[in-house]
Amino acid sequence: MYNENMNKVINDFLKAIEIEFSFYPSLGLVSKQNSGCHFDMDYKTFQNSLKIFKPFLKTIYKDFNQIKDFYDLKQIGFNFENKMFEETNGVNTHKGLIFHSSIFFYCFLYTQINAGTLQKNIINFCKPLKSIPIKSKSMDLCKEYNLAHPTQIAISGYPVVFKALNYYQSIQHLNLEENLKYFLLLIFLTVNIDDTTMILKIGIQSYNNIKADLNSLAIKIEKNELSFKEIEEINNHFIKERVSPGGAADLFVLVMFLKLINYS
Ligand SMILES: CC(C)(COP(=O)(O)OP(=O)(O)OC[C@H]1O[C@@H](n2cnc3c(N)ncnc32)[C@H](O[C@H]2O[C@H](COP(=O)(O)OP(=O)(O)OP(=O)(O)O)[C@@H](O)[C@H]2O)[C@@H]1O)[C@@H](O)C(=O)NCCC(=O)NCCS
Numbered sequence: 001m002y003n004e005n006m007n008k009v010i011n012d013f014l015k016a017i018e019i020e021f022s023f024y025p026s027l028g029l030v031s032k033q034n035s036g037c038h039f040d041m042d043y044k045t046f047q048n049s050l051k052i053f054k055p056f057l058k059t060i061y062k063d064f065n066q067i068k069d070f071y072d073l074k075q076i077g078f079n080f081e082n083k084m085f086e087e088t089n090g091v092n093t094h095k096g097l098i099f100h101s102s103i104f105f106y107c108f109l110y111t112q113i114n115a116g117t118l119q120k121n122i123i124n125f126c127k128p129l130k131s132i133p134i135k136s137k138s139m140d141l142c143k144e145y146n147l148a149h150p151t152q153i154a155i156s157g158y159p160v161v162f163k164a165l166n167y168y169q170s171i172q173h174l175n176l177e178e179n180l181k182y183f184l185l186l187i188f189l190t191v192n193i194d195d196t197t198m199i200l201k202i203g204i205q206s207y208n209n210i211k212a213d214l215n216s217l218a219i220k221i222e223k224n225e226l227s228f229k230e231i232e233e234i235n236n237h238f239i240k241e242r243v244s245p246g247g248a249a250d251l252f253v254l255v256m257f258l259k260l261i262n263y264s
């Protein structure tokens with residue numbers, strides 16, 4: 001397969017990742033400004049972690065014809081997950097994103113050369129995921145509270161990502177600086193998924209309360225009712241509460257990627 005645009009597509013993916021770990025305010029996530037609520041990682045850790053994504057995406061592109069099914073891709077994902085942990089000295093920066101981006105990027109390539117829509121091709125490709133048993137704390141949590149595990153989002157073709165892209169496009173006319181539009185997108189994703197990294201940290205009750213608070217914060221920002229200083233104060237409060245939506249951050253990258261490639 002040859003595609004002269006592929007370098008641009010890969011660069012757009014890398015750019016999307018960099019925007020995600022750079023923008024501020026971003027609740028308790030790591031940004032260029034600060035480490036949010038994290039003690040074990042900072043902006044530099046994410047820059048190191050970013051290094052694995054170019055060879056990772058290039059491998060998926062180069063090996064496209066050898067990747068026969070979900071299991072082949074899973075193996076590539078595992079290899080690069082190990083490389084990520086080497087780059088970060090064992091800190092989990094992008095485990096979720098490696099999982100999501102491999103599926104998303106592979107299916108994006110597939111859609112370019114085959115029939116169908118990106119979403120339908122993802123649903124089709126992820127069918128085997130339904131029968132792979134997952135034993136983890138977050139899976140236990142999802143079973144206990146009937147939440148959507150990250151794999152469930154993939155199985156259903158990432159509907160929340162496409163919804164979030166529409167939302168992000170709908171706020172482009174607002175007179176807000178770019179960072180606040182990113183912030184609104186992060187809030188949208190956080191309230192529209194079950195972010196297991198966050199629930200494991202703060203518990204389901206606080207998580208639900210925080211979702212309600214985030215909803216009203218978003219409305220105020222959209223209406224331009226808060227100064228930047230006031231938004232920063234609220235953001236600092238979320239940092240103190242250890243609100244760090246790592247799952248929403250991963251999906252933010254997918255939305256930003258679609259935006260950068262002008263997906264429609
Ligand atoms: C099958 C896997 C997805 C693993 O499943 P598991 O049950 O182990 O799931 P989790 O570890 O809970 O989730 C994996 C990561 O997915 C992100 N995530 C969480 N909720 C959602 C959601 N609702 N939607 C989408 N994505 C979600 C999240 O990743 C991000 O957060 C991580 C950082 O979190 P943080 O709290 O800062 O750090 P921790 O180490 O957790 O805590 P501290 O010690 O700091 O307090 C970071 O990774 C972000 O990316 C979840 O962590 C899958 O992993 C798998 O099978 N992988 C291997 C193979 C593969 O990739 N194959 C390719 C596809 S075929």
Ligand SMILES: Nc1ncnc2[nH]cnc12
Nearest residue numbers: 020021029030093246249
């Ligand atoms: N910017 C970020 N900060 C903390 N955890 C993350 N997981 C993915 N992106 C992240």
